[in-house]
Amino acid sequence: xxxxxxxxxxxxxxxxxxxxxxxxxxxxxxxxxxxxxxxxxxxxxxxxxxxxxxxxxxxxxxxxxxxxxxxxxxxxxxxxxxxxxxxxxxxxxxxxxxxxxxxxxxxxxxxxxxx
Amino acid sequence: xxxxxxxxxxxxxxxxxxxxxxxxxxxxxxxxxxxxxxxxxxxxxxxxxxxxxxxxxxxxxxxxxxxxxxxxxxxxxxxxxxxxxxxxxxxxxxxxxxxxxxxxxxxxxxx
Numbered sequence: 001x002x003x004x005x006x007x008x009x010x011x012x013x014x015x016x017x018x019x020x021x022x023x024x025x026x027x028x029x030x031x032x033x034x035x036x037x038x039x040x041x042x043x044x045x046x047x048x049x050x051x052x053x054x055x056x057x058x059x060x061x062x063x064x065x066x067x068x069x070x071x072x073x074x075x076x077x078x079x080x081x082x083x084x085x086x087x088x089x090x091x092x093x094x095x096x097x098x099x100x101x102x103x104x105x106x107x108x109x110x111x112x113x114x115x
Numbered sequence: 116x117x118x119x120x121x122x123x124x125x126x127x128x129x130x131x132x133x134x135x136x137x138x139x140x141x142x143x144x145x146x147x148x149x150x151x152x153x154x155x156x157x158x159x160x161x162x163x164x165x166x167x168x169x170x171x172x173x174x175x176x177x178x179x180x181x182x183x184x185x186x187x188x189x190x191x192x193x194x195x196x197x198x199x200x201x202x203x204x205x206x207x208x209x210x211x212x213x214x215x216x217x218x219x220x221x222x223x224x225x226x
Contacts, residue, residue: 031211031212040218041218042218042219043159048211094212096212106159
């Protein structure tokens, strides 16, 4: 049981390039989330999904797109990277039901630098 | 904007002491308040939560207190150990278990 995994762990992009971050969970969780964390800050919610085929905007969605084609995967895309998107990106999942429905499990993070 | 904040950016304690980390919030409509621990280079890890209709909840070596009158949340860690050194975040939970995080408090435990 690997929990929540993220690919890649590190990435450097040039301004204007695109990339996709992959999040996978093997806990059969309904809910999945993408956050970003800037130095000295708490995490901020980018987008989230409450089930396969559904997505919703979080606090800071601009410049990002997401897709949840399979229940276990949640993809975060940057179409045209900007230096302001330099950050550490965390994916999380939560059961969505049951006694621990609200407990989010986080992945190890992806460190992205945009030059 | 930010609706959850922390009073102290860094807290230094001696091993064996009790630690208290404080947090203020502004949104009275949150369902749950949650504490997370983040070690260097890792993702946040759930510690304990408290439902908005409770004022105290205890876990293993940790206690969370919620004072809705002054919109204040605290995390108490008993007998703090070096392994407790990390950044601690409070977060408020709203619909679909979405979280709004505060900026974090770094806890430094010296032997």
